[in-house]
Amino acid sequence: MTPHIPDPADYGIGLESGFLPNEEPTQCLSEPYLSTWEVLVQNLSILIKTGELRNRIDRLEVLSTEPLRTTSQWHRAYVCLVFLANGYVWCGKTPLNIVPPSIAVPLLQICENLEIPPIATFAGLCLWNYQRISQTEPLYRPENLRCINSFTGSRDEEWFYTISVAIEALGAPVIGKAIQAIKAAYSGDSHTVKGYLIEISEVITEVGILLDRMYEKCKPSTFYNSIRPFLAGSARMEEFQMVDGLLYEDGSGRAQYQSYRGGSNAQSSLIQLIDIILGVKHGPPGARDKTTKCRECESVKAPGFIEEMRAYMPGSHRRFLEDISNVANIKSFVGARTSDIALQEAYASCIMGLRRMRDQHMKIAINSLCRAVLNNILLDEVEKIAQVDLFFNHKLTSIDVETKTASFMSPRGVNNADSSQKNALFDLLIGADGAHSATRSCMVKFAQMNYQQTYIDLEWCEFRIAPLTKEQYRLSPNHLHIWPSDDSMFIALPNSDGSFMCTLFATPTTFHELGKLPELIVPFFNRHFPGVCPGLISRESMLSQFQGASHLPLFGVKCSPYHFRGSVVLVGDAAHVMLPFYGQGLNSGLEDIRVLFEIFDKHGLYNKFESDSDREEARERALTAYTEFRKPDAHAIHDMSRQNYDEMRLHVNSIFYVWRKSIEEKLDKYVPFLGWATQYSRVSFTCLRYSSVREAAARQGAILAILHGIALALFALAIPFWVPAFATMLSHGI
Incomplete structure (x- = not known):
């Protein structure tokens, strides 16, 4: 009816x-x-x-x-x-x-x-x-x-x-x-x-x-x-x-x-x-009204x-x-x-x-996202699911893939009693335990995994630029702000409350020297990042934030495969650690989950199976497809993140870089049917695969290089005609 x-x-x-x-x-x-x-x-x-x-x-x-x-x-x-x-x-x-x-x-x-x-x-x-x-x-x-x-x-x-x-x-x-x-x-x-x-x-x-x-x-x-x-x-x-x-x-x-x-x-x-x-649903993120x-x-x-x-x-x-x-x-x-x-x-x-x-x-309005708030929202959602139990402060120590048993070290008991080991049986173990993944470390022992971890000679720490007044920004909130320097960089991204989340990237030697001699911190910023202190961050706040923040190393991880048989799979930073210069770490992790469960749907893992072995085989096929699909994208964004660091630090002030970006942005705006766009906009504002973005950027770069070469060649060919004409003009006093 x-x-x-x-x-x-x-x-x-x-x-x-x-x-x-x-x-x-x-x-x-x-x-x-x-x-x-x-x-x-x-x-x-x-x-x-x-x-x-x-x-x-x-x-x-x-x-x-x-x-x-x-x-x-x-x-x-x-x-x-x-x-x-x-x-x-x-x-x-x-x-x-x-x-x-x-x-x-x-x-x-x-x-x-x-x-x-x-x-x-x-x-x-x-x-x-x-x-x-x-x-x-x-x-x-x-x-x-x-x-x-x-x-x-x-x-x-x-x-x-x-x-x-x-x-x-x-x-x-x-x-x-x-x-x-x-x-x-x-x-x-x-x-x-x-x-x-x-x-x-x-x-x-x-x-x-x-x-x-x-x-x-x-x-x-x-x-x-x-x-x-x-x-x-x-x-x-x-x-x-x-x-x-x-x-x-x-x-x-x-x-x-x-x-x-x-x-x-x-x-x-x-x-x-x-x-x-x-x-399209927009339900409340959490059941509890929690701050x-x-x-x-x-x-x-x-x-x-x-x-x-x-x-x-x-x-x-x-x-x-x-x-x-x-x-x-x-x-x-x-x-x-x-x-x-x-x-x-x-x-x-x-x-x-x-x-x-x-x-x-x-x-x-490009805003950064507070990780603590997102964690809180996700925990709120998980707590709504009756079939889910949450355990905190349990450290994974080993995985037995034959018996499908995961061993955890539980927290210390009352009176600081010794911690004890607890075992849990699993059907499928999803390792989402971050850059220093214990799941990945265990997998290396029994899976034929290719693994590469690369450090760069940089450390980082975070700062905050306070708003002028409530939700009133000190800088334009619609841009990524970059202060490039030879071996260091300072960037600022807007938060929704009018503040900016900032990151200092510098060599370990720089952090060590500034840590030993705090009186050098403000002169260092004035020399490398003019206008930041005291223009955006007061001297007192600059010193307290630098001394109170953790100074952490930067590294990237590539590994493959992301799964073992049909029983263990890695997602997020556990599968791929990238440098933060595209801001895609969280996004790629969320995309892992979307792709993984789309593949589960495609392989019918929620259907009834004749036996457990049939289900296991179907899951292994699905996890194999997941690795094959995600590996090119994860490796692509890993490489592009490193390249973007070099671009932000070394090239943003170059004439050729500004010229190239200007052309790309104008083509994107005025002739969109050509499908031309900057690599940054494709990464940040579309759902294209990272591997496809890299291919498109390489194709556009080759075209621009050819056009640049043609322009230089035409200029060179025109010189023999322009020089006599110019000389004639000078001889006539023109």
């Missing part, structure tokens, strides 16, 4: 306008009684710059919302007041944790009507805050849009909002196509579902192209330093005296602090709708972020997503028809388009 399919019109959502208003937003409240709001918000950027905004708002009377009649007027009033509220809180050198009654009282009433939080959300910043310049031009052209209000009055801020509006307009057709695809799936009409999936895929691709224009006119440094602070929420802002959030003074004497996240494109209903119709503390991020929690963002959408949009998720059936429909190749390809095209779009978003 076909369930009731939600009609977007019942939620105020148009098939042409999508989640944007059916009529363009009201640009100004015409009611004279409310003109004070309009005067303030229209002059917001000037009042912020002159420091007058708080004084003006403090003198403002509490106005009634009674004159608001139409939905468009309610939207406009919301836009006015959230801009004024966020501006009031964040405009000074010291943020305030109070929203005064003149703003709080009407804002809370408006938010109750619209079912939306009293903070600057995606709806207030974008959906209800735009004007079309020409009615004859499409809404999805950002050049044809302007924002009605902004905090800074800058073109950068306007472009940031209007690109988001254009994306909503461009993606609007997805809603109708999704509804029809769901109906066709319930009717069993594969041909129609396939057609709509192809059309949805085309829209996703176009949205991704538009997203790629985000920083075309919005400079990253301007956004993060000037615009983003005004978009901040009140959640987790303890360092700004917002321990409990913001106090919205409603005049009742019983007002309570409320905590909200800031505006984010994750609050876009369109993007979440695409996830829903394709069956993890580490050097790289002072306090990080892991909530179900995507689900949480729905609370910041207009109520009607939120209900539409909830109702459509109850009937979404595309993923299950496609999954039940594996023999329909055209249908499978259409669905895969949508998923790949969505992945590419998220890859482009990652290019906009």
Whole structure:
């Protein structure tokens, strides 16, 4: 029986306008009684710059919302007041944790009507805050849009909002196509579902192209330093005296602090709708609300972020997503028809388009990931599985592959009693125990394993560049920052809290000398990495961080095979240790797991077998396929990581390197159909195999070398013609 399919019109959502208003937003409240709001918000950027905004708002009377009649007027009033509220809180050198009654009282009433939080959300910043310049031009052209209000009055801020509006307009057709695809799936009409999936895929691709224009006119440094602070929420802002959030003074004497996240494109209903119709899940990472503390991020929690963002959408949009998720059936429909190749390809095209779009978003904001937080999230997930038992502090000492027994040394008992050996039987042992893998050491004893471990004459230690203020970066967060030197290097990668995780690479001799004579640390940085200290890291912090950090060696490991028979297999750093200069160690380990279990599926290891020996043979074939598939990729990224170190340290300042990168980036941007891209972008922002990336880079390098040679040859051939002409010009005084 076909369930009731939600009609977007019942939620105020148009098939042409999508989640944007059916009529363009009201640009100004015409009611004279409310003109004070309009005067303030229209002059917001000037009042912020002159420091007058708080004084003006403090003198403002509490106005009634009674004159608001139409939905468009309610939207406009919301836009006015959230801009004024966020501006009031964040405009000074010291943020305030109070929203005064003149703003709080009407804002809370408006938010109750619209079912939306009293903070600057995606709806207030974008959906209800735009004007079309020409009615004859499409809404999805950002050049044809302007924002009605902004905090800074800058073109950068306007472009940031209007690109988001254009994306909503461009993606609007997805809603109708999704509804029809769901109906066709319930009717069993594969041909129609396939057609709509192809059309949805085309829209996703176009949205991704538009997203790629985000920083075309919005400079990253301007956004993060000037615009983003005004978009901040009140959640987790303890360092700004917002321990409990913001106090919205409603005049009742019983007002309570409320905590909200800031505006984010994750609050876009369109993007979440695409996830829903394709069956892409974003569940909470962990069952427990647990805080993890580490050097790289002072306090990080892991909530179900995507689900949480729905609370910041207009109520009607939120209900539409909830109702459509109850009937979404595309993923299950496609999954039940594996023999329909055209249908499978259409669905895969949508998923790949969505992945590419998220890859482009990652290019906009490249952040490092705190390992301690990730470990905590993974442990949370594992603890949910009833069949899994966790044991800590047990060291693997030996493996008996004939009896399939692993021996572990247990931790010391009470009263510091001697540790004892414990044995565990296994069917399949997966060694994921890191660079100094005990599993690999055991395998070397009984497997015919080729093994190579190579040290380089470098050690490393980590530093942290603190943010200027909460989530305000000292450097552009959209780039990898490199300070190259002859035998050392300093790099910085952004964290999501506004800080940077930094790494110093230097020779063991350098670390030894600086360790013995700490007074040389700051002069060393000034000589090799100018601008770092005290510009980014204070002298005191530099000394304490250097002396408190571990100074560790760098080495790489290649080995093969990664398995023994059908009983033991290596993954992650246990199988391949690479230098950190591509940041792919964790990524390649996660990819190992994906490939391994895809191969398990392909070989039918979850099927029933006639006997244990049949299962063992099938598993051995699967593990052999895993080694054959992963070895070329692991060795390729191992080699590319070392090459990238030499490139970052020695070549980034060379003219030829800059010339080559410039050509590659322009070819990638302006003629993408050629399939040209830099090696770094392929490694970091695509799912291509590492071995394929290396082959493509070698092919591009050969082509560029040939073109370079042709250019030099043409230049040489032209010299005999240019020299006489030049001499003639000189003789005539030209």
